[in-house]
Amino acid sequence: MIVGIDLGTTNSLVAVWRNAAPQLVPNALGDVITPSVVSLDEQGRVLVGQAARERLQTHPQLTAALFKRHMGSAREISLGTRKFRPEELSALVLRSLKDDVERAFGEPVTEAVISVPAYFSDAQRKATRIAGELAGLKVEKLVNEPTAAALAYGVHQKDRETSFLVFDLGGGTFDVSILELFEGVMEVRASAGDNFLGGEDFDAALVQHFISSLRQEKATPDFDSPGLRNRLRREAERVRQALGQEAATSFSFSHAGRQWELTISQDELQRVATPLLERLRVPIERALRDARIRVADLDEILLVGGTTRMPLVRKLAAVLFGRFPSMHINPDEVVALGAAVQAALKQRAEALEEVVLTDVCPYTLGIETTEQFGRVYEGGHYLPIIERNCVVPISRVKTIQTLHDNQTHVLLKVFQGESRLVKDNIALGELSIPVPPRPAGEVELDVRFTYDNNGILEAEVKVPATGELHHLVIEKNPGVLAPEEVRRRLAELAELKVHPREQMANTTLLARLERLYQEHLGELREMLGNMAGSFQQVLATQDLQRIEQMRVEIAQRLDELEGSPWQ
Template structure:
């Protein structure tokens, strides 16, 4: 069975192609969204999803989120005594989604199409594949999130159309321009920001609150992980509420005291203005690279939960002079599109064949030296494959030796858009022997070939000697080797995963603990009593009593949170 997965920075979803349409699959808690959060419980067992997110505030040293932002790097995250890489944490989320489908359909899941931000680098894409492999999934196909959104909207079934997909999620921002003609869906251009999303809006709003509270007597130290999580959670609540209300109270409670600040929609706009402005540059770059004007677009699609913000929708409408499309749930559309891509891959009879073409999101090139008079300045970047070239692509450029009687040329390969290689990402290098001649007499034809699987081959031909040298870049710095993958897989298999059928109780206990910390006075006492009562029922191991008590406690907590 092949599934489509939206592996998100904040939340993840899984969908299957079922009875002629994409169907989202609920997790063990009956929810479609599984928070991309991993943690340890008090016994050292792995927690994934909502129960882990509830413990972000109460057990920050044992819980982590936003690890997708570190995919493709050497970053490591400590949870208690365990140290895990972003690929391993993502693998735990993928494994839980895989188990949800297997439980729902009663058959094993062997393969997945996973969505990635269009602006993900080569290393980040490889790391995503590794995460799938660690989760026990075969991942032959990654689909760009904007392309998945277009598939979910059924745009592959239309005639000729040009659309822009504006995808603003919890952690990343992508904009892609797609053109459909004669059964071919072609990505014309992609741009984005891998460090811009709803989480950044929450951080900015929290910083605004802190700035307004500066100098307040007795204000707590907000650098502790516990208070950072509390501020983020409150900022998210306020940001969402301001989508419906003119003003909302931002509250922080600590040690029996409360600090409150009214936030209006105008103040929210002011606090988030720098981030909203950052959304414009990728849009303008994508239009420029596609050689299109806003008026040339047939449709603008909004994707990602953060596009629910009125500020964002207003900015998009103003920029394009039209109301953008948001017919499908922006949180769910990418997973649905990934399921369509999975069905296309499986050549499902209900779908007409559509050819998808993609682009290389970053420029790829080499280090060169620039001559100023008699001075040579190394460290300059010579792009060979320009960003937004349709893949597969092969390009060649010619360079010459720099010194008399030079016998070696070091070819260093980079990825990025900056003028100097020190500001780009190093991918690999190749040492090439050349015949000793006067400077400039030996030419080297450097050919880059980039395929649909993100594999880059650098081939260097020397016409003078008819020799050819090549370098295939499969592993980037920060990407695990085959041996490391096998080692990490073995380590993951030994981890104890918290039983999913018990999560429904664990999540309520975690919620009670969080609310106990958040509340004061009578409300705190009330939450403590509820926690004690529910723990007493759990100790009875009577499933019928537990089910009834769980529903009753959850209802009371819902009422309490509405009053807070």
């Protein structure tokens, strides 16, 4: 069985193709959205999703979130005494989604199409594939998130020609893609993006604004402590979502018997978020320029990603494009639905026989070279081999020469980016090529880059002087695990015990009660403590009917206390 997965920065979803349509699969709590959060409980068992999210502020030393932002890096995240790579934590989320599907349909899931930001680098894409492997999945394909969203929309209108722009602002990344649909062919014309721009950045800006407002206070808490920082970010998220419905709301924070409040209006949020909103313009302008298309020629603007629910983001989109954008499909769900469409395409589903998808390489890939200016040689220059927004799969070759007499090796440094100098681009790795010792310039090397449909870069170098062909893997890239390291970490993850699924609803409610108990004071705190104690007593009876009844009653009271965002 093959599934489509939206592995998001803040939330993840899984969908399958059933009855000629994509279908979202709920998790153990009955929700189709699973927070991309991982925690270890007191017994060292893995918690994934809402239960883990509730523990971010109560057990910050045992809980991790936002790890997708570190995919493709060598960063390790500590949970208690254990350390995890970002792809390992992502694997635990993927494994949870995989289990949800297997329980729902009673058959094993072996393959997956996983969505990635269009602007993910080679290392980030390889890390995503490794995460799938660690979760026990064969990653059949990586699909760019805006392309997946377009598939979810386009599958319903394949009988007409149309051009549209996908504006995808999620929790951690921003992507924009321009696509054309004609005669059953969906062609990506151009993509651009920012891997560090999303709802989390708007929350961080609100947190910083709140902390700055307290500078006149003589005694303030240590806002750098993980527990308090997570509480602030959660409150900022609530404020941001509340401002989607209200003209103003209060940013409220209590600690050690003290209370701080700051009223924030939509106009104030606009001012705080202005630098982030300005950053949205650059990828849009680049994509339009590369696609050689005018805004007026676009038939539709599609908003994707939960952060596009913000009124100021929708307003900006309306101003930039001169029309109101479309949100026919839930922006949180559309990427997962599109990934399931891509999975169905891989399975050659009958309802999708006529749909053909083409994509592009969203960034330029090249190497470092030395340029000659008169008699002066200057290193650090960028030689593009595959230029951004070329249709994939693609293979391009460039010829270079040795620089020094009797040179025995050429060190190729591979980069991603658009700047003239490599210091302003992103280093992907280094390749060392043996060459015969000859006078400078006499030995040539044909450097070929191949970029496939999954966004994975392969490099090979031919040395005509010797006839040798070197098939090379990018080395010295700390973001890519070696095969033997993948096998070792796979064995370690297999030893981790997963919190029992049948207890997840109860565990989540207890974690939520604990969080709210820490957040509140006085009579409300006492009431929450009594709720938790009473619920634990009922759990001890093992009476499933009583447990479910009480769980529903408490959850309803907590919903009334907290309110439901985006409703």
